[in-house]
Amino acid sequence: MCPHTPPCPTADAADRQAARVSTACHEQGWCRLCNAVVQFEDTGVLLPDGR
Numbered sequence: 373m374c375p376h377t378p379p380c381p382t383a384d385a386a387d388r389q390a391a392r393v394s395t396a397c398h399e400q401g402w403c404r405l406c407n408a409v410v411q412f413e414d415t416g417v418l419l420p421d422g423r
Contacts, residue, residue, distance in 0.1 A: 374391075374407065376406065380392055380406040380407050381407060382407055383407045383408055383419050383420050383421075385407075388405070388407055388409050388417070389405070389409070389411060389417065391405040391406045391409065392405065392406045393405060393406075394406045401413040407420075408420040
């Protein structure tokens with residue numbers, strides 16, 4: 373459940389990458405968004421269901 377107001381987009385939403393960063397590891401080139409999407413610096417993403 374997203375604690376932000378307004379809530380972040382869900383992982384299934386078209387604008388899912390607009391969610392706020394919850395964890396970041398810049399040394400390894402990724403961050404985890406509030407909606408559980410892992411976003412990589414090369415703009416690739418890993419969804420919570422593995423897609």
